[in-house]
Amino acid sequence: MIELSDVIHDLRGQLEKAMADAVGRTIAFELGDIELEVAVAVERSGQAGAKVRFWVVEMGGDASRTRTDTQHIKLTLHPRVAATGRPPEVSGRSLPRER
Helix, strand or coil: CEEHHHHHHHHHHHHHHHHHHCCCCCCCCECCCEEEEEEEEEEECCCCCCCEEEEECCCCCCCCCCCCCCEEEEEEECCCCCCCCCCCECCCCCCCCCC
């Protein structure tokens, strides 16, 4: 299992890579909403001040693992470029829009 924050971190890295790889391309794709559906296990330790953690459960895996209760959650992410507040483009420069 991996933490949900790690999944989102890795997704952000993949989107940044797609943006960087697309520099100089002539076709622009504006990145819209991202829907991410995962199976999660919730963990809360009994210690004072402990935080709740969400772990993304790997599908498949070893059948000998102990049973974990999971929930399916769906996140809708609205990506924006930090510097501009606009949706990112994963293709570099865009062509002028036709009217």
